[in-house]
Amino acid sequence: MADKTIKTNSGEEIALAELKYQDENAASDVYYLSEISPDSLVKIYEKLEWTPEGKLGVKISTGESNKSNHLRPALIGKLVKQVGGVIVECNTAYGGNRTETAKRWQTVKEHGYLDIAPCDILDEEGTETLKVDGYARIPENIVGSHFRNYGSFLVLSHFKGHLMGGFGGALKNISIGFASTAGKINIHTAGKSRDAWMECVQDEFTESMADASKSIIDAVGGRIVFINVMNRLSIDCDCDGNPHEPEMKDVGILASSNPVALDQACVDLVYASKDNTASLRARMEKQRGIHILETAEKIGIGERAYKLVDLDE
Numbered sequence: 221m222a223d224k225t226i227k228t229n230s231g232e233e234i235a236l237a238e239l240k241y242q243d244e245n246a247a248s249d250v251y252y253l254s255e256i257s258p259d260s261l262v263k264i265y266e267k268l269e270w271t272p273e274g275k276l277g278v279k280i281s282t283g284e285s286n287k288s289n290h291l292r293p294a295l296i297g298k299l300v301k302q303v304g305g306v307i308v309e310c311n312t313a314y315g316g317n318r319t320e321t322a323k324r325w326q327t328v329k330e331h332g333y334l335d336i337a338p339c340d341i342l343d344e345e346g347t348e349t350l351k352v353d354g355y356a357r358i359p360e361n362i363v364g365s366h367f368r369n370y371g372s373f374l375v376l377s378h379f380k381g382h383l384m385g386g387f388g389g390a391l392k393n394i395s396i397g398f399a400s401t402a403g404k405i406n407i408h409t410a411g412k413s414r415d416a417w418m419e420c421v422q423d424e425f426t427e428s429m430a431d432a433s434k435s436i437i438d439a440v441g442g443r444i445v446f447i448n449v450m451n452r453l454s455i456d457c458d459c460d461g462n463p464h465e466p467e468m469k470d471v472g473i474l475a476s477s478n479p480v481a482l483d484q485a486c487v488d489l490v491y492a493s494k495d496n497t498a499s500l501r502a503r504m505e506k507q508r509g510i511h512i513l514e515t516a517e518k519i520g521i522g523e524r525a526y527k528l529v530d531l532d533e
């Protein structure tokens with residue numbers, strides 16, 4: 221195993237031994253493909269051998285502007301159509317193109333998502349409160365009222381840096397991503413407010429993201445799977461309308477039923493790469509992004525250890 225390697229989308233070889241939490245005996249598989257294409261998304265999804273129950277929501281970020289690095293319809297369209305999913309999103313909690321429902325619908329349309337699938341703004345008609353069992357920081361999470369219309373979710377995430385969280389992957393997509401406007405403020409303030417921004421200790425924020433993630437997974441009874449696409453690896457989130465240009469080359473696509481292991485594998489790949497990762501690592505470390513994974517494991521979402529399964533072989 222010590223000599224086993226994977227090859228990234230850019231052709232770099234990374235030894236599995238360099239991936240900190242890679243463990244051949246781990247309970248969770250994380251699947252990997254170096255090619256980033258519509259066919260690869262379908263292939264890695266099918267490898268999960270998962271059948272959704274009820275109406276399927278496909279959770280993505282539809283992006284702030286055409287300069288944002290969100291997953292484009294041309295990449296995800298084939299998979300979304302194949303699974304018959306509805307693209308789901310929630311309004312944001314900051315000034316921009318997606319704070320109000322009308323603006324959000326306009327952005328969804330302009331970015332081409334209505335051309336590949338039905339879409340649903342989950343908090344368009346109100347909110348619902350989910351309890352967080354065994355929480356670290358916040359006892360409740362606030363999501364859109366349409367959340368309960370779905371029996372299962374496929375979470376398609378663009379892995380990248382994040383100004384406040386350090387990095388954004390599957391856990392960020394189901395915590396901040398599923399939260400309504402009030403829910404986003406609740407998470408960002410670690411439960412101190414639902415209508416006004418205020419200062420929050422950084423670790424309390426990431427702990428709140430972990431709590432919100434757990435509420436989503438518990439609410440759907442585990443009927444949820446996750447795919448992370450490691451392309452356009454900017455230090456900035458897709459909520460940034462003018463993000464920094466990526467310095468690190470594309471890596472590939474990863475998938476798992478365990479979002480903690482999945483995000484950890486992506487983090488490990490960044491740290492193991494000999495590419496120009498300095499800015500992305502600095503962003504992660506400045507915001508102590510790793511703490512969301514520490515907390516998520518502690519409160520029982522999933523273990524960080526994983527077995528990387530290379531589908532390129």
